Amino acid sequence: MATTLAEAIASVEGRFGTHVLARGAAVERRSAERRIQTGTSLDAMTPVLASGAPLAFIGPGSTGVTTLAHHAVAGAQRDGGTVLWVDPSATFDPLVALRAGVDLARLVVVRAHTRDDVLLAARAALRSDGFRLAVVDIGLRFAAVQRVGIDDLAPLLAIVRSSPAALLVVSETRPVRVAIPTLAFARVAWERRFGRTTGWVSSVGERAVFHFGALGRELHDVGTRGELLEQTG
Amino acid sequence: MKAFLALVVPEAAPRGRVLAALCAMLPRVGVADDGAFVCDLRGTERLLGAPARVARNAIAACGAAGAGIAPGAGIGTTPFVARIAASQVPAGTVCEIAAGGERAFLDVLPLDVLPLQPRLIDELALLGIRRIGEFLALPRGAVSDRFGQAAAIAYGLASGEAIEDVRGAVPRRRIRAKRMWDAPVDSRERLVFALRGAADELSEALRHDGLAALRIRLVLERDDLLPLRLERSLLPPSGESSAIVRSLRWGLEELPALGAVISASLEITAVEPARGRQIGLFAPDGAHAEEAIAVTQFLRTRLGPNAVLQPRVVDADARLPERVAEWEEVVR
Numbered sequence A: 001m002a003t004t005l006a007e008a009i010a011s012v013e014g015r016f017g018t019h020v021l022a023r024g025a026a027v028e029r030r031s032a033e034r035r036i037q038t039g040t041s042l043d044a045m046t047p048v049l050a051s052g053a054p055l056a057f058i059g060p061g062s063t064g065v066t067t068l069a070h071h072a073v074a075g076a077q078r079d080g081g082t083v084l085w086v087d088p089s090a091t092f093d094p095l096v097a098l099r100a101g102v103d104l105a106r107l108v109v110v111r112a113h114t115r116d117d118v119l120l121a122a123r124a125a126l127r128s129d130g131f132r133l134a135v136v137d138i139g140l141r142f143a144a145v146q147r148v149g150i151d152d153l154a155p156l157l158a159i160v161r162s163s164p165a166a167l168l169v170v171s172e173t174r175p176v177r178v179a180i181p182t183l184a185f186a187r188v189a190w191e192r193r194f195g196r197t198t199g200w201v202s203s204v205g206e207r208a209v210f211h212f213g214a215l216g217r218e219l220h221d222v223g224t225r226g227e228l229l230e231q232t233g
Numbered sequence B: 001m002k003a004f005l006a007l008v009v010p011e012a013a014p015r016g017r018v019l020a021a022l023c024a025m026l027p028r029v030g031v032a033d034d035g036a037f038v039c040d041l042r043g044t045e046r047l048l049g050a051p052a053r054v055a056r057n058a059i060a061a062c063g064a065a066g067a068g069i070a071p072g073a074g075i076g077t078t079p080f081v082a083r084i085a086a087s088q089v090p091a092g093t094v095c096e097i098a099a100g101g102e103r104a105f106l107d108v109l110p111l112d113v114l115p116l117q118p119r120l121i122d123e124l125a126l127l128g129i130r131r132i133g134e135f136l137a138l139p140r141g142a143v144s145d146r147f148g149q150a151a152a153i154a155y156g157l158a159s160g161e162a163i164e165d166v167r168g169a170v171p172r173r174r175i176r177a178k179r180m181w182d183a184p185v186d187s188r189e190r191l192v193f194a195l196r197g198a199a200d201e202l203s204e205a206l207r208h209d210g211l212a213a214l215r216i217r218l219v220l221e222r223d224d225l226l227p228l229r230l231e232r233s234l235l236p237p238s239g240e241s242s243a244i245v246r247s248l249r250w251g252l253e254e255l256p257a258l259g260a261v262i263s264a265s266l267e268i269t270a271v272e273p274a275r276g277r278q279i280g281l282f283a284p285d286g287a288h289a290e291e292a293i294a295v296t297q298f299l300r301t302r303l304g305p306n307a308v309l310q311p312r313v314v315d316a317d318a319r320l321p322e323r324v325a326e327w328e329e330v331v332r
Helices: A002-016 A024-034 A065-078 A094-099 A115-127 A150-160 A225-232 B015-025 B051-065 B079-088 B102-107 B118-126 B132-136 B140-147 B149-159 B188-209 B241-253 B284-303
Strands: A054-058 A083-086 A107-110 A133-139 A166-171 A182-193 A196-204 A208-213 A219-224 B004-008 B029-031 B037-040 B072-076 B094-096 B175-185 B211-222 B225-238 B261-273 B308-313 B325-329
Touching (some): A054 A065, A065 A083, A065 A094, A065 A166, A083 A115, A094 B308, A107 B284, A115 A150, A115 B284, A133 A150, A208 A225, A219 A225, B015 B029, B015 B051, B037 B079, B051 B072, B051 B094, B072 B079, B079 B094, B079 B102, B102 B132, B132 B149, B140 B149, B175 B188, B175 B211, B188 B241, B188 B261, B211 B241, B225 B241, B225 B261, B225 B284, B241 B284, B284 B308
Parallel strands (some): A054 A166, A083 A133, A133 A166, B072 B094
Antiparallel strands (some): A107 B308, A182 A196, B004 B037, B004 B072, B029 B037, B211 B225, B211 B261, B308 B325
C-alpha cells in the first residue's frame, strides 16, 4: 500500500514538479503565509487577498475602492514584495498612493492601452516570481480610453491559481461572465461641513465601514459590523 | 610556493578524458598552445601535498583516464619551464626544476624549444647563437629591436620575466533533461507545466556546478510533424528553475501552433559562472528582484516606451497637480 502511494507520489512529482504535492499542515501554513494583510478591517473579512487567488474591489467612484487598493499594495510591499499596477485609464495618482503608505520605488505602473496589453502585463507579472501582487485598475467607465471590462480578464483567473502573486481587480462594474471573489463597496453617507463635502462613509461588503476624508485626508477604519455592534450595544 | 605542473601526453591519447581527470583532481588546469596540460599549483601544497607528489598522482590519474597512457611531467616556477621540463623527460617520470635552477636547466637547451619561427632560428644560428643561454646573453632591448616582438616574447619566457597565463579550461558538460509522454501534450499550458520537472532538474545541476544558464534549447518531438526547436537566451543569466520556465513560456507563446508533443529535450547550451546576488536584509522577497526586472524588460520590449513606468513624488505641496510627481521609465 505504502509502496503504491510512494510510487504514485513519485510519478506525479516526476511529471508535474517537486512542489506540486504537500501535506495538509504545510498547506495550512503556506495559506497563512500567502495572505496579504492590508492593516484594515478587510483582513477580517472573506474573501481574502492572498497569493494565488483573485479578488475584485467593485464600487462606483468615491467609495474608496482605489484607496483600499493602495492599502493592499502597501501591505504586499510590507513583506518586501514588488507590485505591478496595470493602469489602462492612466489615472494612478502617485501622491495619494504615497499617502496610503505605498513604496513607489517598489511599484511598477504599466499604462496598457488595449485589452491585449492589459492581459499581457498582468499575465507576465502573475507568471513570474518577481511580484507579490498584480493590480488591474480598470478605472471609471467614463475615463476609460478604450473599454477594458472586468469580464475581459477571464484568462487571468486560470493563471493566478498557480501564481505566487495575488490578483486584485479594481472595477466600477460587477463581472457578468466570470466568477471572481468580490468585495462590493457602497457609499453610505456624504459628510458635509459648512455646505461643502468633506468626506464620505462607505461600507465594504456590508460588513466593514470606512470613513474617507476628501482632499487627501486620511482613511479612518471605523471597524466591522460586529465590532460596531459590540461598541454601540 | 610558486609551482606549475606540466604534463605532455602522447598525440594518440584521449585528451578530453585526460583533461576531465585533471580537472577533477586539481583546481586550475589549462591547455598550452603546444597541447601540453599545465596546472597551477600555487597555494595548494597544504591541501594536496608537495608538487612532486601531485605530479605522480596526476600521472596515475591520466593513466586511469586514458587507458594506460603515461605522460611525462615537469615542475617549474613558470609554466614555460614546467612544459620544457615535461617534454625532456621519459614518459611516466617527473622532472622538477628547483627555484633558481631555471637558467642552468634552460641554458644548454637548443633554440627550437622556444616559440620561434624556424627562419629566425636559422638567422640566429648564422650569428652563432644556437642555445638558449647564448640567446639570453643578448641585451633584451637589442633582441626586440633586431628580431621583433615574437623574439622578445620568447626571450621573456626563457628569462622568466614573462609568465604564461594558465586559463582554466573546464571540459564542457552537457546539462540536459528529457521528458516523454504517453499521451501527446497539445496545449501550451500543459506543456509548460510538464516541463517544470525538467527545469528543476537542470536548475539543480547548474546549482551543483555554480553555473547560471545563458542559453537554453528546447527540442519538441511531435506526432506527424517535424521536430520543433526553440532557442532562448536568459538575460540576466540565471540558474533558477522559474527563470528557465518563464523564458520557455514566453518562447512557446510566440509559436503559432504547437502540435501534439510526445517528448521534449531541454538542454543548457551556454553557461557562465553564477554571480552572487544582493538580497535585501529585511525583504524576504528581495531575492526575486531580478525576476521583476526581467518582467519589466519584457514588457518594455512588447509595449514600447512610456508604458512601463515608475512614479516619483517630487513636490507634494505643488500648486499644479502635474508638478507633484514625475514618471520615469523603469527600463531605458
